Amino acid sequence: xxxxxxxxxxxxxxxxxxxxxxxxxxxxxxxxxxxxxxxxxxxxxxxxxxxxxxxxxxxxxxxxxxxxxxxxxxxxxxxxxxxxxxxxxxxxxxxxxxxxxxxxxxxxxxxxxxxxxxxxxxxxxxxxxxxxxxxxxxxxxxxxxxxxxxxxxxxxxxxxxxxxxxxxxxxxxxxxxxxxxxxxxxxxxxxxxxxxxxxxxxxxxxxxxxxxxxxxxxxxxxxxxxxxxxxxxxxxxxxxxxxxxxxxxxxxxxxxxxxxxxxxxxxxxxxxxxxxxxxxxxxxxxxxxxxxxxxxxxxxxxxxxxxxxxxxxxxxxxxxxxxxxxxxxxxxxxxxxxxxxx
Ligand code: OGA
Ligand code: NI
Numbered sequence: 001x002x003x004x005x006x007x008x009x010x011x012x013x014x015x016x017x018x019x020x021x022x023x024x025x026x027x028x029x030x031x032x033x034x035x036x037x038x039x040x041x042x043x044x045x046x047x048x049x050x051x052x053x054x055x056x057x058x059x060x061x062x063x064x065x066x067x068x069x070x071x072x073x074x075x076x077x078x079x080x081x082x083x084x085x086x087x088x089x090x091x092x093x094x095x096x097x098x099x100x101x102x103x104x105x106x107x108x109x110x111x112x113x114x115x116x117x118x119x120x121x122x123x124x125x126x127x128x129x130x131x132x133x134x135x136x137x138x139x140x141x142x143x144x145x146x147x148x149x150x151x152x153x154x155x156x157x158x159x160x161x162x163x164x165x166x167x168x169x170x171x172x173x174x175x176x177x178x179x180x181x182x183x184x185x186x187x188x189x190x191x192x193x194x195x196x197x198x199x200x201x202x203x204x205x206x207x208x209x210x211x212x213x214x215x216x217x218x219x220x221x222x223x224x225x226x227x228x229x230x231x232x233x234x235x236x237x238x239x240x241x242x243x244x245x246x247x248x249x250x251x252x253x254x255x256x257x258x259x260x261x262x263x264x265x266x267x268x269x270x271x272x273x274x275x276x277x278x279x280x281x282x283x284x285x286x287x288x289x290x291x292x293x294x295x296x297x298x299x300x301x302x303x304x305x306x307x308x309x310x311x312x313x314x315x316x317x318x319x320x321x322x323x324x325x326x327x328x329x330x331x332x333x334x335x336x337x338x339x340x341x342x
Contacts, residue, residue: 002114002119004098004102004114004129005114005125006199006201007098015204015208015209019124020124020208020209021208021209021213027206027207027274037241038061038065038241039057039060039061039068040249041054041058041070042054042072043070043071043074044072055174055176055177056177058174062254062258062266064236067253069246069252070166070252073166073249075162075163075166079158079159080225082155086155087282088282090152090197091129091199101131101146106324109133110132111131112131113132114129118324126209127203127209128198128211130197130199132195132196132197133194134192134194135163135193135194136160136164136191138157145157160193160195163286166250167190167288171190171220174221174258178266178302180302181301184301189261189290191289192288195285195286197285199280200275200281200282201280202275203276206276209275210275211272211274213272215271216255216268217255217256217268218255218287218323219256219257219290220255220258220289221255221258221288222253222287222288223252223286223288224283225250226283227281229245229281230243231275232251232283234270234271235269253268254266254268255287257289257296260334261296262298263310264311291316292317293317294316295313295314295315296316297309297311297314298310310338310339312338312339
């Protein structure tokens with residue numbers, strides 16, 4: 001069984017060779033200036049007359065960047081801090097405890113692993129450990145979660161409930177912006193939430209390593225809780241731009257399923273996580289996704305003869321297994337799902 005990077009990084013004299021990316025995929029200069037153009041949207045305004053304005057901002061951000069941040073989203077600062085602390089604590093638990101959670105079996109409902117689930121076959125390892133489990137529907141999964149820290153299940157359970165509500169609010173705003181009926185996504189299309197907690201220890205050579213390689217997320221939208229260390233970068237117009245760590249904000253990004261349902265109107269943006277030499281970084285990605293058997297296709301309400309569906313319909317679980325084989329390349333992933341051209 002491989003060792004978690006959290007348990008061994010401090011013993012390294014230098015970065016081991018199997019963590020060094022080839023020059024063409026290295027992050028190189030990681031000190032990219034923050035790009036303040038990734039929109040920060042104040043969700044409290046959506047309750048007032050400004051709803052249309054907020055919807056417009058969200059759609060624009062989802063089209064231009066596939067990314068935006070939300071503030072005043074209704075989840076309390078205390079709850080965000082407490083949950084982030086619990087996530088940090090899991091990675092600080094004794095090695096024996098973490099080894100018990102360890103698994104590379106994709107079907108295991110709650111697991112900790114290092115780098116990626118494909119550790120044995122990947123060419124270069126990622127500078128991260130990961131804890132992964134489902135968190136919606138809560139009753140189905142909560143009893144399988146880590147028992148330690150002792151507050152984990154309750155704290156993460158309450159937080160997941162808030163994230164579910166926030167996800168539903170955001171999807172209703174997006175749905176309205178796309179011209180879909182209210183509640184369009186309040187069903188199997190958002191029937192699952194997978195939580196993926198990343199822990200990136202400090203790394204002495206951030207220009208050679210990566211926390212996560214370039215990818216788009218397979219799901220509908222991702223709701224990302226970050227600590228106060230930045231590291232997320234978005235690939236736009238052939239350049240990497242850094243996403244600022246804004247206190248108490250959530251980062252939202254468009255995944256493949258939303259690109260498909262919106263018939264290409266919204267774009268799933270490619271992104272990656274870089275490491276840094278000074279601080280450990282912890283993030284928690286809540287992947288809001290369709291249920292396994294949910295049928296996904298471009299929304300019929302926004303397709304017609306003039307705008308024919310550009311993607312086929314499929315079951316989400318089929319997409320998911322395809323995604324894990326093709327992982328890296330957005331064009332390659334989506335190619336198999338394009339509708340036949342007449
Ligand atoms: C992910 C992801 C970014 C980060 O988990 O899919 O892109 O900053 N995470 O941790
Ligand atoms: Ni991602």
